[in-house]
Amino acid sequence: MVALSTDPIDVASALSYLQSEQAGALDLFLGVVRDNTQDRPVDRLDYEAYDRMAVSEIQKIVDEAHRRWAVLRCVVIHRTGTLRIGEIAVLIGVATAHRADAFDACRYIIDTIKQTVPIWKKEIFTDGEVWVNAHP
Amino acid sequence: MVALSTDPIDVASALSYLQSEQAGALDLFLGVVRDNTQDRPVDRLDYEAYDRMAVSEIQKIVDEAHRRWAVLRCVVIHRTGTLRIGEIAVLIGVATAHRADAFDACRYIIDTIKQTVPIWKKEIFTDGEVWVNAHP
Amino acid sequence: MNSTISVLLFGIARDLTGQSTVSITLDNDASVGDLLGQLHQRYPSLTGIRSLLVAVNGEYAEPEQRLSHNDEIAIIPPVSGG
Amino acid sequence: MNSTISVLLFGIARDLTGQSTVSITLDNDASVGDLLGQLHQRYPSLTGIRSLLVAVNGEYAEPEQRLSHNDEIAIIPPVSGG
Numbered sequence: 001m002v003a004l005s006t007d008p009i010d011v012a013s014a015l016s017y018l019q020s021e022q023a024g025a026l027d028l029f030l031g032v033v034r035d036n037t038q039d040r041p042v043d044r045l046d047y048e049a050y051d052r053m054a055v056s057e058i059q060k061i062v063d064e065a066h067r068r069w070a071v072l073r074c075v076v077i078h079r080t081g082t083l084r085i086g087e088i089a090v091l092i093g094v095a096t097a098h099r100a101d102a103f104d105a106c107r108y109i110i111d112t113i114k115q116t117v118p119i120w121k122k123e124i125f126t127d128g129e130v131w132v133n134a135h136p
Numbered sequence: 137m138v139a140l141s142t143d144p145i146d147v148a149s150a151l152s153y154l155q156s157e158q159a160g161a162l163d164l165f166l167g168v169v170r171d172n173t174q175d176r177p178v179d180r181l182d183y184e185a186y187d188r189m190a191v192s193e194i195q196k197i198v199d200e201a202h203r204r205w206a207v208l209r210c211v212v213i214h215r216t217g218t219l220r221i222g223e224i225a226v227l228i229g230v231a232t233a234h235r236a237d238a239f240d241a242c243r244y245i246i247d248t249i250k251q252t253v254p255i256w257k258k259e260i261f262t263d264g265e266v267w268v269n270a271h272p
Numbered sequence: 273m274n275s276t277i278s279v280l281l282f283g284i285a286r287d288l289t290g291q292s293t294v295s296i297t298l299d300n301d302a303s304v305g306d307l308l309g310q311l312h313q314r315y316p317s318l319t320g321i322r323s324l325l326v327a328v329n330g331e332y333a334e335p336e337q338r339l340s341h342n343d344e345i346a347i348i349p350p351v352s353g354g
Numbered sequence: 355m356n357s358t359i360s361v362l363l364f365g366i367a368r369d370l371t372g373q374s375t376v377s378i379t380l381d382n383d384a385s386v387g388d389l390l391g392q393l394h395q396r397y398p399s400l401t402g403i404r405s406l407l408v409a410v411n412g413e414y415a416e417p418e419q420r421l422s423h424n425d426e427i428a429i430i431p432p433v434s435g436g
Contacts, residue, residue: 031354047353048283050280050327050346050348052330053327053330053346054353056331078353089354090354110354113353113354114351114352114353115351117351118282118353119351119352120283120349120351120352121352121353122283131283131284131287132352133322133351133352134283134284134321134322134352135321135322136322
């Protein structure tokens with residue numbers, strides 16, 4: 001399951017989606033808004049997505065994870081809009097028979113999302129703002 | 137937080153324990169009872185622990201994870217007693233500022249638990265039972 | 273003959289141009305590279321961005337890819353999801 | 355002089371002996387290795403287990419470690435948690 005969401009991400013429903021009788025391992029990664037970036041205090045983050053393409057690019061990554069590892073079920077939900085400290089920006093959950101596959105697939109998915117998916121994050125500080133990664 | 141539990145593991149309360157304003161990444165691993173082992177259908181698992189020592193050995197592993205990685209918060213809960221298919225046998229949650237530490241610490245903890253912690257698992261099949269790892 | 277195509281802008285590209293969509297007039301056989309050239313000419317501030325990619329109909333496109341006036345075209349500044 | 359110590363058994367060791375605690379009589383300067391020897395003599399089926407470790411007061415103990423009659427001693431068959 002791949003989705004973008006303007007509402008808070010519901011971890012419990014993601015976990016129930018991942019249930020499978022063959023699953024022995026489940027790795028769940030949450031990317032969370034933290035209170036600082038390079039020691040500069042963060043007030044909030046604004047996430048913006050090219051929705052249609054973000055979903056299809058995430059789906060490509062999930063499809064590749066299925067090709068590389070024995071994935072039983074997989075869920076990726078990325079938040080958009082304004083997020084405060086402690087809110088979940090992205091959830092990735094992978095259920096597999098054995099744990100190595102769950103860890104490897106989950107890590108591959110988050111690493112690749114950060115490289116290819118058209119989602120942009122603006123960090124808003126008390127004294128300014130910056131689009132992350134935008135400048136040389 | 138390290139605990140053994142005869143009751144079902146509460147994922148939501150583990151997640152709230154992991155919250156921290158400095159946390160940017162959270163990796164949660166769940167070990168789940170699956171419906172087969174080497175294609176032999178499993179009916180249920182019985183987990184038994186040397187409680188006092190299991191807790192202290194898990195705590196040693198968690199302490200070592202804190203030494204090796206920048207761990208903000210960590211929770212390990214291991215279930216004991218009879219578990220049915222789909223039930224969570226072990227939960228490991230690690231909150232860190234950056235994701236590599238969360239994945240590495242979480243994986244280290246589950247891998248090492250399986251090597252050193254005095255907990256024993258008996259697989260009960262429809263036609264017999266076996267203590268896992270016990271025989272040459 | 274020319275045609276006018278509408279281009280979606282996101283993130284810092286939208287902030288720097290002050291627009292979420294711009295109309296660009298291109299030759300009928302114009303490529304992705306030609307589009308980027310025109311955009312940079314019209315909005316010199318875009319050169320301050322580390323890299324700009326172009327998506328055509330929701331897929332990343334190479335600079336030599338030809339554009340058609342009914343393509344959905346988007347400018348993709350460096351992504352920072354997750 | 356001898357002393358009797360009580361030993362905790364878990365998992366397959368408990369199943370094979372049919373006991374969760376056994377009393378073993380040892381010399382006063384007996385080691386972990388001596389204890390394992392006595393146990394194997396009394397319960398030959400234990401040799402079917404891949405490995406047996408001993409914990410003394412909740413810590414894994416080396417074979418040469420000496421035992422005292424007020425130690426909490428446990429037999430640790432191969433672990434399989436997680």
